[in-house]
Amino acid sequence: MHVPADYYLRILPELVLTATAVLIMLIEGGARLGSRAALSGTVALIGTAAALASVAVQSAHRGEAFSGMFRVDGFSLFFHGLIIAATLIVLLLSIGYLRAQRLQRGEFYALLLFATVGMCLMAGSVELIMVFIGLEISSICSYALCGFWRASARSSEAALKYLLLGSFATAFFLYGIALTYGASGSTNLYVIARSLSDVLAGHGSLILVAAALMFVGLAFKVSAAPFQVWTPDVYEGAPVAVTAFMSAGPKAATFAVFLRIFYVALGRYSHTWFWMIWVAAILSMCLGNLGALRQTNMKRMLAYSSIAHAGYVLVAFAALGEHGISAAMFYLACYVAMNLGAFAVISNLAQQNERFIDLHDYAGLGFRFPLQSVCLTICMLSLIGIPLTGGFLGKLFIFKAAFQNHLVGLAIVGLLNSALAAYYYLRVIAFLYMRPATVEVSQPQRSLSMNVAMVACAVGVLWLGIAPNSLLNFVVHSAGALTGR
Amino acid sequence: MPITVFLLFALVKSLIAIGILLSLVAYIQLAERKIVARIQNRLGPNRVGPFGLLQPLADTVKLLTKEDIMPSTAHKLLYLIAPAIAVTMALLPISIIPVGRDIHVLGYTTPLQITNINIGILFILAVTSLGVYGIVLAGWSSNSKYSFLGSLRGGSQMISYELALGLALVGPIMLAGTLDLRGIVEAQSHIWYVIPQIVAFFIYLTAAFAETNRSPFDLPEAEGELGAGYHTEYSSMKFAMFFLAEYINMITVSCIATLVFLGGWHGWVFGPGWLQAILPVFWFCLKAAFFLFLFIWVRGTLPRFRYDQLMGFGWKFLVPLALANVLVTSLVISLR
Amino acid sequence: MNSQPNYMANYLPILIQLGLALGLSGGILALSWLLGLHRRTRRKLAAYECGVEPVGDAQNRFAVRFYLVAIIFILFDIETVFLIPWAVVFRSLKLFGFFEMLVYMAIVLAGFFYIWRKGVLDWNTPERAE
Numbered sequence: 028m029h030v031p032a033d034y035y036l037r038i039l040p041e042l043v044l045t046a047t048a049v050l051i052m053l054i055e056g057g058a059r060l061g062s063r064a065a066l067s068g069t070v071a072l073i074g075t076a077a078a079l080a081s082v083a084v085q086s087a088h089r090g091e092a093f094s095g096m097f098r099v100d101g102f103s104l105f106f107h108g109l110i111i112a113a114t115l116i117v118l119l120l121s122i123g124y125l126r127a128q129r130l131q132r133g134e135f136y137a138l139l140l141f142a143t144v145g146m147c148l149m150a151g152s153v154e155l156i157m158v159f160i161g162l163e164i165s166s167i168c169s170y171a172l173c174g175f176w177r178a179s180a181r182s183s184e185a186a187l188k189y190l191l192l193g194s195f196a197t198a199f200f201l202y203g204i205a206l207t208y209g210a211s212g213s214t215n216l217y218v219i220a221r222s223l224s225d226v227l228a229g230h231g232s233l234i235l236v237a238a239a240l241m242f243v244g245l246a247f248k249v250s251a252a253p254f255q256v257w258t259p260d261v262y263e264g265a266p267v268a269v270t271a272f273m274s275a276g277p278k279a280a281t282f283a284v285f286l287r288i289f290y291v292a293l294g295r296y297s298h299t300w301f302w303m304i305w306v307a308a309i310l311s312m313c314l315g316n317l318g319a320l321r322q323t324n325m326k327r328m329l330a331y332s333s334i335a336h337a338g339y340v341l342v343a344f345a346a347l348g349e350h351g352i353s354a355a356m357f358y359l360a361c362y363v364a365m366n367l368g369a370f371a372v373i374s375n376l377a378q379q380n381e382r383f384i385d386l387h388d389y390a391g392l393g394f395r396f397p398l399q400s401v402c403l404t405i406c407m408l409s410l411i412g413i414p415l416t417g418g419f420l421g422k423l424f425i426f427k428a429a430f431q432n433h434l435v436g437l438a439i440v441g442l443l444n445s446a447l448a449a450y451y452y453l454r455v456i457a458f459l460y461m462r463p464a465t466v467e468v469s470q471p472q473r474s475l476s477m478n479v480a481m482v483a484c485a486v487g488v489l490w491l492g493i494a495p496n497s498l499l500n501f502v503v504h505s506a507g508a509l510t511g512r
Numbered sequence: 513m514p515i516t517v518f519l520l521f522a523l524v525k526s527l528i529a530i531g532i533l534l535s536l537v538a539y540i541q542l543a544e545r546k547i548v549a550r551i552q553n554r555l556g557p558n559r560v561g562p563f564g565l566l567q568p569l570a571d572t573v574k575l576l577t578k579e580d581i582m583p584s585t586a587h588k589l590l591y592l593i594a595p596a597i598a599v600t601m602a603l604l605p606i607s608i609i610p611v612g613r614d615i616h617v618l619g620y621t622t623p624l625q626i627t628n629i630n631i632g633i634l635f636i637l638a639v640t641s642l643g644v645y646g647i648v649l650a651g652w653s654s655n656s657k658y659s660f661l662g663s664l665r666g667g668s669q670m671i672s673y674e675l676a677l678g679l680a681l682v683g684p685i686m687l688a689g690t691l692d693l694r695g696i697v698e699a700q701s702h703i704w705y706v707i708p709q710i711v712a713f714f715i716y717l718t719a720a721f722a723e724t725n726r727s728p729f730d731l732p733e734a735e736g737e738l739g740a741g742y743h744t745e746y747s748s749m750k751f752a753m754f755f756l757a758e759y760i761n762m763i764t765v766s767c768i769a770t771l772v773f774l775g776g777w778h779g780w781v782f783g784p785g786w787l788q789a790i791l792p793v794f795w796f797c798l799k800a801a802f803f804l805f806l807f808i809w810v811r812g813t814l815p816r817f818r819y820d821q822l823m824g825f826g827w828k829f830l831v832p833l834a835l836a837n838v839l840v841t842s843l844v845i846s847l848r
Numbered sequence: 849m850n851s852q853p854n855y856m857a858n859y860l861p862i863l864i865q866l867g868l869a870l871g872l873s874g875g876i877l878a879l880s881w882l883l884g885l886h887r888r889t890r891r892k893l894a895a896y897e898c899g900v901e902p903v904g905d906a907q908n909r910f911a912v913r914f915y916l917v918a919i920i921f922i923l924f925d926i927e928t929v930f931l932i933p934w935a936v937v938f939r940s941l942k943l944f945g946f947f948e949m950l951v952y953m954a955i956v957l958a959g960f961f962y963i964w965r966k967g968v969l970d971w972n973t974p975e976r977a978e
Contacts, residue, residue: 030944049958056962526868580884585902586895592908596873603869605863627861630970634932635862656905668914671921680926686935711921744896747872753873759969819944823917827969831924833962835883835953838931 037099039081040107041147047074048140065131068122071140075118075499078143079111080331082508095215096154101404101505102356106150107361108180112377113275115141116367116480121268123474124374128176128266128381135175139272142168148261153291155204155214158284162248172272173265185264190256200244207239207292215293222293231299238293238300241258242307245288248281250330252310259318262330267377270326270372274333275363282340286352289344290509297347302347308437311338312444320453323386325373328451329366332410335448336362339425342441346428350508354424357499361409361438362416363493368406368484372399375477376468383468388465391464393451396471400459404480408451409488413444417491441512513619515525521617525626529606537759538568540756544808551812557837571586577750583654586745590653595746595753598646602760605636609693611778612793623694624793632693636768637678640723644670646757647725647732647742654745662741665819666725666732667815671730673722679834680715683841684772704775711837713773716832717806719763722826724758727811731819766803767796914969927956 035042082104091100117139123132145164152158170193174186197210204214209217210233224297226359243254250258264271289300315335322328342363343355376399377384393400409416422445429438491498513521542557542564549556559563587664603696610625631637644667653721685691687708696705706713722729733741743754770776779795781788816824895902930952940944967973 045955048954052958053961056958059965059967351929518857519860519864522864526865529865530868530872556925571864576880576883578884579881579887580879581888583895583897584890590899592877595878596870599873599876599939600866600869607865613917626865627858629862632875652907654895654908656897656902656969658896660906660908660910662872663923664910664914668917671925672917675921675924675928678925682928682931682935686938689936689939690864691932691936705916732868739896749876749883753876789978813978822972835957838935839953842935842946842949844940845938 032101033090035089036084036088037092038097038151039084040078041151042145043074043078043081044111044140044144044147045342046080046267047071048144050074051133051137051140051231051397053138057257059164061141061433062132062134064125064131064133064135066085068125068137071136072115072118072122074140075115075143075474077113079108079115082107084372086120090227090485091153092421096157097216098146098153099151100508101501101511102283102287102314103151105360105502105505106279107147107354109279109363110143110150110276113279113363113367114139114272114488116483117268117272117275117481118477119480120271120371120374121397122159123472123477124266124268124377126375127379127472129379129417130176132175132264135172136173138168138175142172142272142303146276150283153287155207155216155219155295157287158288158474159197159204162281163197165280166197166248169193169269169273169277170369172269175269176266179264181264182266183264185189185241185261188257188264189261196244196247197252198244199240199247203237203240203242203244206233206240209291210234211235216287219292220294223293233294234293234296235299238289238296241288243299244305245281246307248332249340250334250339251307251341252314252334255308255311255334255337258334259322259327259330261278262326263326267370267374267381268324270329271367271374274292274329274366276368278333278337279359279363282344284353284459286355286509288345290352294510301345301347304341305434305437306343308338308341309440311335311341311481312441316444316448325384325386325389327372328386329369332448332451335444336366336410338444339422339441342429342434342437343425345437346425346434347430347433347504348432349503349510350428350431352390352509353502354421354428356502356506358421358425359493360498360502361421364484364487364491365406365409365418366415368402368481368488369410371477371484372403372406375399375471375474375481378469378471386455386458388466388468389458389460390466391459392468393460395464395468398473398478400476401480402485404456405485406487407455409492411449411452415489415492417488417495420492420495428452443488513622517620521622522626522824525622526745529626530551533603533606533760533763534756536763538572539757540759540762540808541571541644541755543568543707543804544811544835547805547808548812550555551809565651566702572752575749575752580750581745581747583656583745584607585655586654587655591745592750593651594646594653595743595750596646597649598643598757599627599760600644600752601639602757602764604639605677605764606760606765607634608635608693610697610776611767611796617791618846625694628692628694630692630695631689631698633681633691633772634767634792636764637674637681640761640764641671641674643757643761646754648748650754651742654742655721656745659742662738662744664731665738666742669725669729669822670828671723671825672823673719674829676715676826676830676834677719678825679838680712680719681829682834682838683709683712686838686845687842690756693771693776697771700728700775701778704773705709706775708836709773711821711842712841713769713832715834715837716769716773717803718830719811720769721807722822724761724765724807726762726818728814729822730816731822734816749803750800761805766800766807770799853919913968913971920963920968923959 047070051070054063054067054070057480067186085107086104091098117289121135125135127308142165145161148157148161152161157384170190173189174183208214211222213219213222218459247254313332314340319328319331320464322331340358343351343358412418412422426438426441452501546556557567560566560570582588608839609631610623612623612624614623648663648668651659684696684705687705689698690696725732743751777792777796781791895906934945934949962967
């Protein structure tokens, strides 16, 4: 049996990440009691950086691998890069965060990297079973990470809730896969597309049910309404570093799967599933933003905000076609940068046992901790969608795509929601700079890696807002590749 | 062969197999009592019939007329289902164990097994692992502390040694290149796998003792600490059903050991035609009987393990050893 | 083989055997119910606990190690499930198959090493309160 070397190069990032994670398991196993977290953290950083570099190798070997299970194209390259970069940022901030929380266990890094492997597989797989395996790898690691702070009852509660609801949603997804297989006779997305175009008659309702089931499973993972109820509790209970991770990588990876399955395999049936996306988009935006208005806990607020942002991406999704896809991809990149930046600052300020996590703790911090405050401000402005930030351009492309496809109602609801959202984002900035301090917030620990993470996110947000041309070109190209035009 | 005849054959073979099994179990039990008694310098049962040969019958009658007790705190349905699961899952694997080559009856050719499926080993591994439900449910539904602890121990022990058992079989499967039990036996016409796979053989044997909860791995029913273990609360024939299951499982693992490691029905075949037809079956039975004797012999000889020793031995010795055996076997095969 | 009407029909006798086995175990249960004595007293129906009144309920919390064993078992059982088809087709895969399995096993063994060192497989140490 002969397997071309190209196949291995096409999954090089996954291989590097897996090897690093296994290495960390060995390092941790070497310490019979206790942990070697510092060493593991360094190894994880190096491994992830190497994985990011190996995306470049991957990009030089586009094509399919392992009997068409895995596909390296612009679309998967974009998500590989995004996911691994997000993991890199999360690693940087969790090194300092774990030290502050006295949660230094190397297993954290191993779980993080395994989850990243799963997400990369999701981004690159064009085979439903592989997608499912990737989804499970990343989900199971996320469940464990949620409960990583074992001394905290909230953390355990979050892990249990996430596990129970998550496995339920996964079952929906799997059932959808089974029905798709039943209707088309294949689990390969491209083969499904071909066979569905051949046997148009008779399978419409079956495909609709399958699409609905897969939609439920995936909507849960991206916390889109009406499957969002778990999000605030889980985001609040999980350690901040994990919340940051969950709100970035898995969301991007799941949207990659979402777009791939619905556009490639079920593209022909867009008239049947379009309405699901439309309704979910409106519900997510409205429920997310309305929920966020009343929150003073920063983690809960960002949890609701992440529901709303899932709604914006769904607007782009509903816009159908290349414009929609490229807008969704670009928005996801911006979202990952700004959200991670916000969480990096929160995790830095939270300190031991996450004491300072409430909005009122942030009063008057603006001039005491300038670096953190500036980074947080930039990210908040971007989350609103103020010009010169990535958030602005992202929203612009989304609503442009919506208008182009005559989704005027959807676009207007989105715009109104953006205006509504400005209130609670601006409130953070107002607290930072315009309120006198009410709580004695102690000096957060100095951590080079955390500072790097914060600054990198802020710079990323600004770069996406000011000079996004190269990324935009790439995104438009790969979106075209996805729809096959 | 028309399907009706095929199914009729299967029914007849099933009935014969179950009949043979039940009487075999009765007499293995008698043999065990006799042999263990001899090892311990006692006489064993010798009052009912010549040499105590009717003892099993007397036992059955006694058990049947004993009081049928259902503890008031027990979970009634599961309490009744548990022994049924144990017996059913013990009887099921027998249906695919071949005891000899094809035979010709009434003008039809039929294999000497209830049915021949090509994934025999996989089926046996799957079904025998279901037997653990009988034990776990029995202990849990009895709602007695001894039963509960016994079933916990039994469940953990059985799943732990199931790994070693499954891994030990991978070596012979690799050599034979098939999961079909008849195929594995035919592949041993030159050399019995006990020779190239001596390590796997001993792992299998050890794990088989633990799988059937036999001494020295009979911790789930350690009298000194747990009463009777998971069947503490069972009386009359319900109690006997667990023994029935245990002895049928002993027969099953002995048959598998014979088929996979000792060449099944291969042996010296000579003499006139009728003798040539019978001899393979005779060799098979002889080899299986050897393993059954081994079960009894070991019980009469070895002391019981401690629980931590049992788990440590299974996980830290047998599983790594079985994995190493798989790797070495595959390396040798691929280099050849 | 001429004795096989078709492939799936080979599984039918297993159903017959299953029916007979269920019938047998049901029959034994019924027989022991019919033939056995029924003289119930409250104390006789109580759970056995060295002859004293049973204390509390038996379906209680128990050591987490039993859960851990079950979880690890599932992992390794799946490994075995992967090994068996590999073993069947191994001869046609040659050295490639060997090295692929080596990689796979290395990953599994890394996990095995980890749980071993973390004391999951030790049963004679008192449980750590964490």
